[in-house]
Amino acid sequence: MVKKTIEFFLNKEPFKLKIKSCNFFEKIRGLMFTRRENAEALLFEFKNPEKIKIHSFFVFFPFLAIWLDDKNQVIDVKKVDKVKFSIFPSRNFSKLIEIPFNKKYNETLKKVFIDDISKKFKY
Numbered sequence: 001m002v003k004k005t006i007e008f009f010l011n012k013e014p015f016k017l018k019i020k021s022c023n024f025f026e027k028i029r030g031l032m033f034t035r036r037e038n039a040e041a042l043l044f045e046f047k048n049p050e051k052i053k054i055h056s057f058f059v060f061f062p063f064l065a066i067w068l069d070d071k072n073q074v075i076d077v078k079k080v081d082k083v084k085f086s087i088f089p090s091r092n093f094s095k096l097i098e099i100p101f102n103k104k105y106n107e108t109l110k111k112v113f114i115d116d117i118s119k120k121f122k123y
Contacts, residue, residue, distance in 0.1 A: 004043060006097070008072040013111050019043045019097065031098055032058040039063075039100035041108075049092035056084045063100045064109060067093035077112070 002021045007014065019041045022030075027044050039061070054065060060082050067075040067089040076089040080098075099105050 006043060006072065006095075008066075008068055008074055010066070010074050010077065010112060015108065015111070017041055017097070017099075017108065021045065030054070030059070031056075031063055031100060034059075034100075036061040036100060036102045037104075039102055039104075041097060041099045041105060044096040044098075046094055049094050051089065051092045053086040053088050054080070054096070055086055056080050056082055059083070061101055063098050064112065065089075066097040066099070068095040068097065070094040 002023075003018055004021045005016060005018050007016045009015065020026075021043045022045075026042070030042060030044075031039055049070070056063070059080075062079060062081050065076075065078050065080050065087060067077075069075055069092075072095070075091055075093050078087055078089075080087055099108060101109060
């Protein structure tokens, strides 16, 4: 497991996350078959800009998907509910971050959703 620190801005808020960088096989698996309380934020990096869809089959909890370009500028952000068939970003991306809705990332998610998060999601 390789941990990286990634920095980006979202809603004018700076984010700095220590995150698990995924290899080829981890990209295929993503958050599938992980337990919510054990799930870690994942970073998927691509050599060339992509516009591939993601899904949440076999992911039994919601997560936040953040698509970035090669300069770590946010392209799109979507809350992905469990068992969704296809989620597309608005345009090509170079990096994808998946942040699970769990206690470990509660403070990070509060920055994105302000105080709404604690009311909507129970851990």
